[in-house]
Amino acid sequence: MNLREIITDAIKYPISDTRKFLIFCVLIILMSLSIVLPSYGLKNSTLAIILTLVTLIVLLVVLGYSIEVIKSGLEGDDTLPDFDYVKQFVIGVKAVILDIIYFIIPAVITIIVASATGLFSSFTQIVYVGIDSLANETTNVTTIIAAVPKSTMNTFTNALSVTLIVAIILFFIFSLMSFSAQVRFAKFGSGTEGLRFKEIIKDMLSIGIIKIIVTLIVIYIIALALVFVITLIGLIPYIGVFIGIFVGVPFILLFLYRAIGLLYADAY
Template sequence: MNLREIIMDAIKFPISDTRKFLIFCALIIIMSLSTVLPSYGVKDSTLSLILTLVTLIVAIIVLGYCVEVIKSGADGDDTLPDFDYVKQFVNGIKALILDIIYFIIPAIITIIVASATGLFTSFTKIVYISIDAMSKNANNLTTIMAAVPKTTMNTFTNALTITLIVAIILFIIFSLMSFTGLVRFAKTGSGTEGLRFRQILRDMSKVGLIKIIVTLIVIYIIAFVLSLIIGLIGLIPYIGVFIGIFVGVPFMLLFLYRAIGLLYADA
């Protein structure tokens, strides 16, 4: 499918089955109660604890359902998946674990790079020197920074630059791999399939790296616009927040995950 076909299909998909869409909307509302109700003055601690637990459980179910939405796109199904809360809860946990793994790997590498370049050491020196300068009546930023040796500042600046570059590159690479791994998991139902890096790179090559990047940029721009609209709706007194959550957030999630599934339909 080309980009236009993916976007048009993903826009129509959420309302392909009104009943299932409304059920999904209800799940989003339930998931959001722990953050919405306090804004209306509901601050009972016991109720907050219960709602937080409910939010966690429902959020995992929603994530599991989104995995099935990806599968429906990859398989070419035209309607929303059926609800199977136990299955979707299990799939949600697996998807969450995959996301954590794909986050931990670049985070560990970035920490190693930061340590090797002297970022932590130079930052610690700057902090101690700044504290010492303030204890000696240095009362503005210019005076405090002047107390820091130039070599230490250069080491910190260079280390920070290198670490940020590495972190950004790793974030982009592992984000793309995470999307592809999630699709492999959605297709097979196997969490280990989402970690087969060689097959993941093969799938990315088959779809086309440029196509993946461009499509993701476009769908996230559309999602950002939808978020702005949801935010504006939320400004309506009393009911605005619920309207935005009940309609806008579910539509945006289904649109995003459907588009991702369609993107990898040929993989």
């Protein structure tokens, strides 16, 4: 499918089944209660704990359902998936684990690079200089920075630059791979499929890296535009927040995951 077809289909998809869409909306409301209710002055420690647990459980169900939305896009199914809360909870847990794995890898590599370039050691030296300056009642930031040895500051600056560049590149690459991993997980229903790096790269190449990047940029721009609209609706006293969450957030989520499924459909 081309980009226009993906966007058109994904926009229509959330309301392809009104009943299921409303159920999904209710799930989003339940997931949001721990944030929304305190904003209305309802503060109770016991209730807060209960709502937090509800939020976590429902969040995993929503994530599991979203993975099945991806699958519907891959298989060309034009209607929203059926709800199976236990099954979708389990899928959600697996999806979270998969994401954690994909973001641990670049995080570990970034830490190694930071250590190897001297970022941590130079930062520690700068902190010690700052502590000594404060102990001597020096509070002027410029004076404190001037007290840091030039070699230490140069090491810190260079190490920070290298580490940031490596981190940005790695997180960009692994973010793309994470998308593809979730798609393979949705397609085959197995978490291990999401860790088949060779197959994931093949999937990405078969679609086209540029097409993936451009499509993701476009759908996220559209999602941000919808978020802006939701924010404006949220300004309506009392009911605005509920309208935005009840309709806007579910629509955006279903739109995004449907578009991702359609994007990767050509790979299978």
